[in-house]
Amino acid sequence: MSEIQPGTEIPALQLPPISRYTLALYAGASGDHNPIHIDSDFAKEAGMPDVFAHGMLSMAYLGRMLTNWQPQASLRKFGCRFASITQLHDVISCSGKVVEITESGEEVLARCEIQAARANGEKTLIGEALVVVGASS
Amino acid sequence: MLDKSRIGHEFASFTTDIEKGRLKFFAKAIGETNPIYTDEAAAKAAGYRTLPAPPTFTMVVDMEAPEFLPLLDLLNMDIARILHGDQNFEYFQPICAGDRITVSGRIADMFEKKGGALEFVVMEYTYTNQDDELVVRATSTLVHRNG
Numbered sequence: 001m002s003e004i005q006p007g008t009e010i011p012a013l014q015l016p017p018i019s020r021y022t023l024a025l026y027a028g029a030s031g032d033h034n035p036i037h038i039d040s041d042f043a044k045e046a047g048m049p050d051v052f053a054h055g056m057l058s059m060a061y062l063g064r065m066l067t068n069w070q071p072q073a074s075l076r077k078f079g080c081r082f083a084s085i086t087q088l089h090d091v092i093s094c095s096g097k098v099v100e101i102t103e104s105g106e107e108v109l110a111r112c113e114i115q116a117a118r119a120n121g122e123k124t125l126i127g128e129a130l131v132v133v134g135a136s137s
Numbered sequence: 138m139l140d141k142s143r144i145g146h147e148f149a150s151f152t153t154d155i156e157k158g159r160l161k162f163f164a165k166a167i168g169e170t171n172p173i174y175t176d177e178a179a180a181k182a183a184g185y186r187t188l189p190a191p192p193t194f195t196m197v198v199d200m201e202a203p204e205f206l207p208l209l210d211l212l213n214m215d216i217a218r219i220l221h222g223d224q225n226f227e228y229f230q231p232i233c234a235g236d237r238i239t240v241s242g243r244i245a246d247m248f249e250k251k252g253g254a255l256e257f258v259v260m261e262y263t264y265t266n267q268d269d270e271l272v273v274r275a276t277s278t279l280v281h282r283n284g
Contacts, residue, residue: 015168022166029159029166031200034216046217055221056196060167063192067171071183072231078192079225 004110004133010096013065017091018053026057053086058094058116058125065094065114070131076109080127091119096129108134139212139256139281141247146211150241153201157234160188163197180233190232195264195273196224198238208244208258214281222257222278230272237267245276254284 016022020038027038032054035042043051059080066075086092096114103109110133116125157177164174169191172179180188190197209216232238246259257278264273 025166029163030197032197033205034219036217042217056193056224057167059224060191060193064167064169064171067192072173072189072192073184075192075228077225077227079223081223082221085220 004098004101006098006100008098008110010065010069010098010112010114013061013068013094015061015092015094017089018057018086020051020088022057023051023053023088026054026060030054030056032056050088052088053090055082055086055125058082058086058092059127061092062094062096062114062116062125062127062129065096066112066129066131070133074132075129076107076132077128077130079129080114080125083123083126086116086118086124090124092116092124093119101133103136106136107132108136138249138253139214139247139258143212143244144247145244147241147243148202148207148211150239151202152237152239153198155190155198155232155234155236155238157188159197160190160194160234163191163194167191167193185231186233186235188234190234192226192228193224195226195232195275196277198232198240198264199242199262202240208260208279212258212281214258214279218282220280220282222280223276224278225276227274228272229274230266230270232264232266232272236272238272239265241265251284254282256281256283 098110100111110131112129114127117123173183242262245261249256260277262275
C-alpha cells in the first residue's frame with residue numbers, strides 16, 4: 001500500500017529570480033516569441049511596466065516539481081489557471097499537496113492541488129494534477 | 138468584439154518532428170536537472186524509449202505551426218493584448234524524441250467578462266503520434282484585454 005495519503009506534501013521547488021536571460025532562453029526554447037516577454041519597448045507600449053514571464057514557464061516549473069516527485073509516465077492530468085502575472089525579478093516557488101486518493105480502473109490516483117507563488121505569497125498559478133501512485137488491489 | 142461565429146472553427150492540422158536537441162534546449166530553459174530529460178542512457182534506464190518531452194512541452198509543439206498562433210489572425214486579436222488564462226493537459230502516452238506529432242486545434246468556446254473588457258477564447262487540441270495514437274489532449278484559454 002502506498003504511503004501517499006491526503007495531506008501528503010509534494011516536495012517544493014524553489015526557483016531563482018526571473019531574469020531577462022530566463023525569458024529570452026524560454027522564448028527561444030518554447031517557440032513562444034511573443035515580444036511582450038522579451039522586448040521591453042514593446043511591453044511598455046502595450047501598457048505593461050516591463051517584460052513579464054510566460055505563464056507556461058511557471059507551468060513548466062510546476063511540471064518539474066511533479067516529475068521530481070513521481071515519474072512523468074504516472075502523470076494523467078495536469079492543469080492550471082494563471083491567476084496573476086509573473087513579473088521580472090519575481091522569485092517563484094512551487095508547492096502542492098495530495099487532497100484525495102481515488103481509483104480508476106486498475107490505477108490508484110492522487111489528486112493534487114498545486115500552486116506557484118511569488119516571495120510575498122501571492123499565487124501566480126493555481127492548478128491540479130492527477131498522478132498514478134499505485135495499482136488497485 | 139471578437140467574432141463569436143468562429144466558435145467551432147477548426148484550424149488546419151500540421152505535423153512536426155520532436156527533435157532531441159530541441160528537448161535538451163527546452164530542458165535547459167526551464168532549469169530541468171533530472172538527467173532523464175537530457176541523457177538518453179538515463180531516460181532508457183527509467184523505462185523511456187529515449188528522451189521524453191517534459192509535461193508542458195506539448196504546448197511547444199503548437200508553436201511549430203506554419204503560422205504563429207493562427208488564432209490571432211483569424212479573430213483579429215492584438216498580440217500585445219493577449220494573456221494566457223488557463224492550460225490543461227490530459228496524457229495518454231509519452232511523447233519522446235523522434236516522434237512525429239500531428240496537432241489539431243479548434244475554437245471550443247468564446248465568452249466575455251467585465252462588460253466585454255476581457256474576452257476569452259477556449260481552444261481544444263489533440264495530439265496524435267506516428268502510430269495514430271492519441272497521446273495528449275489539451276485545452277487552453279487565451280484572454281484578450283480590450284480596455
